Amino acid sequence: MQIYLPIAEMSVNVFLILGLGGVVGLLSGIFGVGGGFLMTPILIFIGVPSPVAVATEANQIVASSVSGVLAHWSRGNVDFKMGAVLLLGGLAGSSFGVWLFSVLRDVGQIDLVIRLSYVIFLGIIGGLMFVESLRALTRRRNPAAARRKLHKHTWVHGLPLKMRFRKSKLYISALLPFGVGALVGILAAIMGVGGGFIMVPAMIYLLGMPTFVVVGTSLFQIIFVTANVTFLQAYANQTVDVVLALLLLTGGVIGAQIGARLSGKLRGEQLRILLALIVLAVCTKLGIDLALVPEDIYSMGYSE
Amino acid sequence: MSGRRSLVAFGCLALLLALVGPGRASPLVADLSKHLVAITTAFAGSDVLLFGAVEEPGDIVVVVRGPPRRQVMHRKSRIAGIWVNTATMTFDDVPSFFAVAASRPLEEIASDSVRKRNGMNIEDLVTLPSAKGSENVRDEWRQALIRNKQREGLYQPQLGRVSFSGPRLFRSDVFFPANVPTGNYQVQTYLLRDGALVSAQTTPLIVGKIGLEADLFDFAHEQAAFYGLIAIALALLAGWLAHVAFRRS
Numbered sequence: 001m002q003i004y005l006p007i008a009e010m011s012v013n014v015f016l017i018l019g020l021g022g023v024v025g026l027l028s029g030i031f032g033v034g035g036g037f038l039m040t041p042i043l044i045f046i047g048v049p050s051p052v053a054v055a056t057e058a059n060q061i062v063a064s065s066v067s068g069v070l071a072h073w074s075r076g077n078v079d080f081k082m083g084a085v086l087l088l089g090g091l092a093g094s095s096f097g098v099w100l101f102s103v104l105r106d107v108g109q110i111d112l113v114i115r116l117s118y119v120i121f122l123g124i125i126g127g128l129m130f131v132e133s134l135r136a137l138t139r140r141r142n143p144a145a146a147r148r149k150l151h152k153h154t155w156v157h158g159l160p161l162k163m164r165f166r167k168s169k170l171y172i173s174a175l176l177p178f179g180v181g182a183l184v185g186i187l188a189a190i191m192g193v194g195g196g197f198i199m200v201p202a203m204i205y206l207l208g209m210p211t212f213v214v215v216g217t218s219l220f221q222i223i224f225v226t227a228n229v230t231f232l233q234a235y236a237n238q239t240v241d242v243v244l245a246l247l248l249l250t251g252g253v254i255g256a257q258i259g260a261r262l263s264g265k266l267r268g269e270q271l272r273i274l275l276a277l278i279v280l281a282v283c284t285k286l287g288i289d290l291a292l293v294p295e296d297i298y299s300m301g302y303s304e
Numbered sequence: 305m306s307g308r309r310s311l312v313a314f315g316c317l318a319l320l321l322a323l324v325g326p327g328r329a330s331p332l333v334a335d336l337s338k339h340l341v342a343i344t345t346a347f348a349g350s351d352v353l354l355f356g357a358v359e360e361p362g363d364i365v366v367v368v369r370g371p372p373r374r375q376v377m378h379r380k381s382r383i384a385g386i387w388v389n390t391a392t393m394t395f396d397d398v399p400s401f402f403a404v405a406a407s408r409p410l411e412e413i414a415s416d417s418v419r420k421r422n423g424m425n426i427e428d429l430v431t432l433p434s435a436k437g438s439e440n441v442r443d444e445w446r447q448a449l450i451r452n453k454q455r456e457g458l459y460q461p462q463l464g465r466v467s468f469s470g471p472r473l474f475r476s477d478v479f480f481p482a483n484v485p486t487g488n489y490q491v492q493t494y495l496l497r498d499g500a501l502v503s504a505q506t507t508p509l510i511v512g513k514i515g516l517e518a519d520l521f522d523f524a525h526e527q528a529a530f531y532g533l534i535a536i537a538l539a540l541l542a543g544w545l546a547h548v549a550f551r552r553s
Contacts, residue, residue: 296452
């Protein structure tokens, strides 16, 4: 069954889109990730124009983050103060990102920047995750291995504008979460991701937040940042396709529920290795596409 | 389907012939099975039937042209191992869609100058001012644009068929793919004899989104801010519903 997408201006198979939403939702349910970093490249692979893919995916992430954050909120796992500071950075970063997006589109470099950002970030994150989970597997076999120090003092603790975050049990400079939020905001606007896959490690390793508040707080600020991206992309570029977003959502919600149930029955480290491999596979595919001689070195850009 | 359509077409044709009448003989009459290609939710491309009649036997050429657009083209070259757009060319005015059909191969029907003058070759319609580089360079860009448009199915690479039923009645099918650009199209029908133009007729055709598709598109463009807010509200609602459903089960 074909459906015509009014903004993407193309005809797609309904079941293909529902299925893709479902598979990515399943993965996000199992691994507790947003799935934007998988969905946006897949949409681009099936021929959705990249500006529409990025903007529409931001819209979908609003929905998946809301259902996630409500679950964490009911368990009290959201640090709203930290979330607010991250959010301020995120709003600034994503607004800048949407502007940068239009500029790059006008000079014909947006596709390259999107693909390069994916290759770089998926490569780093996938690689780190792979190494980390391999190490965790060997550590379990060798329980005498050294433990990480709980709290280390580094240069980041010397920054001004210190603030107390009770829930996270931290007393750090507000500049730090603001900066993290801003960086992730730019990526959200350009890559069509929530940015959880960068935000979560940054919160744990850079800010030193306790793990139990990390996911909820990250989701909390992702809602607002992706909502900001959705609004600005719709306003400035008219690239949000609600029909596509609703189809992806429907598949995603169902997939995520099944995934969340499955995740309890699977082992953590092996899951992480699997996710790392998926991330690295997407990264490799995008990287190869950039390096291979294109089918045609000429391509069509903007038309009006 | 096709049978019924031809029946309708020839019905219309009979009417046309009656209107034209034997007294004021027109050398060529042609019309389309529909004047609006409606892009609806289920749109996956559409065929339009062109039909007509000629007073005396001759050759028919049908040219379908989409609304002119500005089109930017990019050329990649390799930088540090990856392919990057390094050159850009803007065509100010090229047809967004182009298809030609004829009753015989074009070269046998029409002289070079007739083809050129009446825009039967896409090569003559995709042009760049001479200020934009040497002849060779411009030709590369033009060929590239045509090739890319053909790959998207917007320029038809092959000559379509105009078939005659008897000496006077002709018909031709034009296919519009799902990614067809919207706007006002021109369908030109030419009657030629011995390589020279005898008569021509222009029939307008509109390709447009209608119903929900049109409403959403117009809404997104005319009230962009409000559209953005609605998109967010829908997402929030969907997320909340998912949470509720998840908690219950």
